[in-house]
Amino acid sequence: MSIRILIVEDEPAICEMVTYALDEQGYQCQLAHDTRQARTRVADGNPDLIVLDWMLPGQSGIEFARELKRDPGTRDIPVIMLTARTQEADVVTGLDAGADDYITKPFSPRELLARIKAVLRRGAPHAAGEELVVDGLRLDPVGHRVQADGTELKVGPTEFRLLQFLMAHPDRVYSRGQLIDQVWGRNVYIEERTVDVHVRRLREALAPAGRDRLIQTVRGAGYRLSGKD
Incomplete structure (x- = not known):
């Protein structure tokens, strides 16, 4: 990226x-x-x-x-x-x-x-091209790769951008509207439920390595990425 x-x-x-x-x-x-x-x-x-x-x-x-x-x-x-x-x-x-x-x-x-x-x-270390790591999940913004436990995970381009943003701001809760602004851009019309679809796809991509649990739903607020249980 x-x-x-x-x-x-x-x-x-x-x-x-x-x-x-x-x-x-x-x-x-x-x-x-x-x-x-x-x-x-x-x-x-x-x-x-x-x-x-x-x-x-x-x-x-x-x-x-x-x-x-x-x-x-x-x-x-x-x-x-x-x-x-x-x-x-x-x-x-x-x-x-x-x-x-x-x-x-x-x-x-x-x-x-x-x-x-x-x-x-x-x-923003991710913007400088530095690798992001949360709980063993590794994202390489230059090589555009996501790995966990030595295995490369298949993550789509939109899910990659979503994951990169969340990993760069761990433990912070973002509403669906904020994620649209940051990942898709503020002049793009996207329904908020579309965010839910991409979050689901991201979790599916991370599931083989057991890292889907990192993407947490905060009821009434939005989503966050956290390595904490």
Whole structure:
């Protein structure tokens, strides 16, 4: 599963440089030239990280970062601010707005890549391509494999995304609506009972290894993944 990075930048030269550098590292890049386009890209499905310019036409990057952090559906998306502002007060403003890191222009592609890897590793190990493990169940996001007790389990693509999200957030309960937003995307119309169908299929896929018990139903609330009995 490719790591999705949204680049919100209105300078073509910077867009080209950043996109090329990220493509070379195997990241899946999306571009937006203002916050209106960025809002549409996010609605199509939350990216794993946003590289966000401060000075944009219309709404500023700072205002958009604050908007993202106010929304429960997007507040966990890591944000790296790009800006020509170098004063300490500007750095503080960017971080206070919810940015996870701050890079001043001009910058090198190597610096940006290092910052991206660090932020992904810090905030979401699964997005950095690291293996997820819960109670002996192993999910490899790069190789797109699920294993338990040395046996590979056959998990469908939607069930894989569902499992990856739940394993990245163990012991937390998510409603059906929240799972739709995180796994399918907020602009996709899916009935909540469809989530139940995919949860059932996921349990069936995990059953041969006895790991179906990890997917727990919380009556009146939704689902969680937990290795605790």
